[in-house]
Amino acid sequence: xxxxxxxxxxxxxxxxxxxxxxxxxxxxxxxxxxxxxxxxxxxxxxxxxxxxxxxxxxxxxxxxxxxxxxxxxxxxxxxxxxxxxxxxxxxxxxxxxxxxxxxxxxxxxxxxxxxxxxxxxxxxxxxxxxxxxxxxxxxxxxxxxxxxxxxxxxxxxxxxxxxxxxxxxxxxxxxxxxxxxxxxxxxxxxxxxxxxxxxxxxxxxxxxxxxxxxxxxxxxxxxxxxxxxxxxxxxxxxxxxxxxxxxxxxxxxxxxxxxxxxxxxxxxxxxxxxxxxxxxxxxxxxxxxxxxxxxxxxxxxxxxxxxxxxxxxxxxxxxxxxxx
Amino acid sequence: xxxxxxxxxxxxxxxxxxxxxxxxxxxxxxxxxxxxxxxxxxxxxxxxxxxxxxxxxxxxxxxxxxxxxxxxxxxxxxxxxxxxxxxxxxxxxxxxxxxxxxxxxxxxxxxxxxxxxxxxxxxxxxx
Numbered sequence: 001x002x003x004x005x006x007x008x009x010x011x012x013x014x015x016x017x018x019x020x021x022x023x024x025x026x027x028x029x030x031x032x033x034x035x036x037x038x039x040x041x042x043x044x045x046x047x048x049x050x051x052x053x054x055x056x057x058x059x060x061x062x063x064x065x066x067x068x069x070x071x072x073x074x075x076x077x078x079x080x081x082x083x084x085x086x087x088x089x090x091x092x093x094x095x096x097x098x099x100x101x102x103x104x105x106x107x108x109x110x111x112x113x114x115x116x117x118x119x120x121x122x123x124x125x126x127x128x129x130x131x132x133x134x135x136x137x138x139x140x141x142x143x144x145x146x147x148x149x150x151x152x153x154x155x156x157x158x159x160x161x162x163x164x165x166x167x168x169x170x171x172x173x174x175x176x177x178x179x180x181x182x183x184x185x186x187x188x189x190x191x192x193x194x195x196x197x198x199x200x201x202x203x204x205x206x207x208x209x210x211x212x213x214x215x216x217x218x219x220x221x222x223x224x225x226x227x228x229x230x231x232x233x234x235x236x237x238x239x240x241x242x243x244x245x246x247x248x249x250x251x252x253x254x255x256x257x258x259x260x261x262x263x264x265x266x267x268x269x270x271x272x273x274x275x276x277x278x279x280x281x282x283x284x285x286x287x288x289x290x291x292x293x294x295x296x297x298x299x300x301x302x303x304x305x306x307x308x309x310x311x312x313x314x315x316x317x318x319x320x321x322x323x324x
Numbered sequence: 325x326x327x328x329x330x331x332x333x334x335x336x337x338x339x340x341x342x343x344x345x346x347x348x349x350x351x352x353x354x355x356x357x358x359x360x361x362x363x364x365x366x367x368x369x370x371x372x373x374x375x376x377x378x379x380x381x382x383x384x385x386x387x388x389x390x391x392x393x394x395x396x397x398x399x400x401x402x403x404x405x406x407x408x409x410x411x412x413x414x415x416x417x418x419x420x421x422x423x424x425x426x427x428x429x430x431x432x433x434x435x436x437x438x439x440x441x442x443x444x445x446x447x448x449x450x451x
Contacts, residue, residue, distance in 0.1 A: 021408075021409055039423060047431065054438045057439075057443075078362055079362070315391055323365045
């Protein structure tokens with residue numbers, strides 16, 4: 001009935017051509033995607049919260065895990081992540097400026113701002129790779145007990161963390177890394193840690209300045225420090241030397257902590273990476289004059305929405321991984 | 325919508341002359357909020373960590389609220405939801421808020437229950 005009325009298609013509810021939300025099809029679809037992706041990320045972060053509340057008394061303290069800044073030695077909790085956050089917000093700003101310049105049909109300005117956005121994204125992805133590498137490599141090393149709990153070491157006089165290399169003894173033994181060239185059939189062996197449990201134990205016994213720190217968080221919000229006798233007793237439970245982090249175990253504490261770290265920041269990093277790729281495509285399209293010919297720069301706006309969304313997610317990841 | 329930007333933030337407390345100026349203004353605001361978060365995260369004032377509200381440290385509540393504030397300004401000004409029709413804005417914002425609030429409520433209560441089972445129940449998990 002409607003389609004036959006040719007004069008009033010614009011006004012007609014069923015005739016099509018209505019835009020009740022005032023947004024184009026492409027933009028609406030981008031919003032659909034963003035909302036569903038937001039739900040995915042929320043699912044991840046909520047499950048992180050689930051695991052954390054489940055092990056609330058033993059969860060690692062982020063300030064003690066992420067303490068490194070490239071090119072600087074020492075203990076600088078959070079500064080580098082704060083820098084990364086700022087970079088991402090900054091690249092969001094250049095993105096909005098690009099969208100704004102696009103609305104005003106200023107091709108050259110749009111090109112410059114898109115370029116800056118891509119650079120910002122690249123710096124962020126690079127920083128995240130560095131953050132991962134540091135996390136995987138680890139800091140001090142720790143022991144794992146039979147029950148899968150992590151024991152860390154502290155110097156009694158200064159209260160600083162002690163690395164395994166600081167006190168472990170070197171005992172003569174025949175420990176050889178299994179390498180591909182030595183086997184007739186290659187099968188994978190785990191890489192050997194720098195010290196054996198025995199060497200760490202002997203080191204602890206002979207060095208009265210070393211105490212064990214357990215995962216349990218005390219009422220002051222710090223990890224529990226054992227006395228010398230308790231330490232000597234506790235080390236009998238040790239089964240494994242853990243250095244750095246992987247998906248199975250990590251020296252920072254709860255195993256789930258590293259798993260969630262890899263999964264959530266990895267998923268976010270992948271979003272940033274694909275965002276950079278999409279930005280590059282749009283960047284070249286602008287240079288080629290595609291949007292100039294099309295008469296509008298809505299494509300920049302759409303990719304901008306995605307880019308801001310990535311920034312938005314990072315704001316939450318930053319809070320729940322590094323601050324809370 | 326391209327030429328109809330709303331140029332006020334903080335409910336009209338600050339008005340900007342152009343859209344570009346508003347973007348820089350929001351950047352300054354977001355940077356300040358992030359700096360406050362990092363400052364609190366490093367110093368961890370005793371008053372804020374010693375007291376709790378609804379089972380969580382005051383400090384953590386501050387972090388979460390500041391995060392939501394940042395999220396609001398990113399969505400409203402960078403993703404220019406402020407300039408969209410209110411029907412679109414509500415559809416985008418309230419759908420995830422409702423679902424996520426529900427999910428968080430369920431998961432955190434369940435997690436707390438499991439924590440108590442580990443703690444008080446006859447379950448050994450730390451050998």
